[in-house]
Amino acid sequence: MLKECRSHGFFRDEFCPSCGGKAKFLLSDSELDSLGRTMAGVLRHFPERYGLDMDDNGFVDLRDFITAIQIRNKKFRFLKPHHVLGVIETDAKGRYEFREGKIRATYAHSFDVNLDLPQDNIPDILYYPTTEEECPILLEIGLKPSDRKMVHLSHSYEDAMEAGRVRTDDPIILEVDTEKAQKKDVVIMKAGKTVYITKETPPECLSKAKKR
Secondary structure (H helix, E strand, O other), X not given: OEEXXXXXXXXXXXXXXXXXXXXXXEEOHHHHXXXXXXXXXXXXXXXXXXOOXXXXXXXXXXXXXXXXXXXXXXXXXXXXXXXXXXXXXXXXXXXXXXXXXXXXXXXXXXXXXXXXXXOOOOXXXXXXEEOOOOHHHHHHHOEOOOOOOOEEEEOOHHHHHHHHOOOOOOOEEEEEEHHHHHHOOOOEEEOOOOEEEXXXXXXXXXXXXXXX
């Protein structure tokens, strides 16, 4: 569930993790899941279905977004800006951003968008999950987008395992040598708390990670 502590802000738990006190209830688990799925769909894939104008950097007006949700879904007639901001601020992966009255998804778009994300302080090694069947192909041709516009890389081996288990029970993890990639003019951007994105990664920058 989503709650808000007067002293320490938004959190997803029964009691405030900072002071242990009770807090204002905002969203139930089912409402949190439903709103999160809606945000992902609208901000990553189909803003036009909700009549929203998205700028070149992927932002839509927060109040316009709320109005569109209220019109399309009666159970969210109560929705206010602090509900959406609570979802954004407590998202473990940093999938969304709020800036100057607007919101956007920070990665996983299915259409072209100029995200203009940070390119500094990129870790020397990032990780990419794949399947046993695809692994030798990727080591030969490199990483390129498939259903998304960008390749998504994980900050840690464990994060990559978690992402890979969406597709297969036993993912194979590839290591990405980002220093070598950047020397080849590959642009890598930090898109969330654990996610980095790039247009492609050449095969010479990839290797199979050891199981952990």
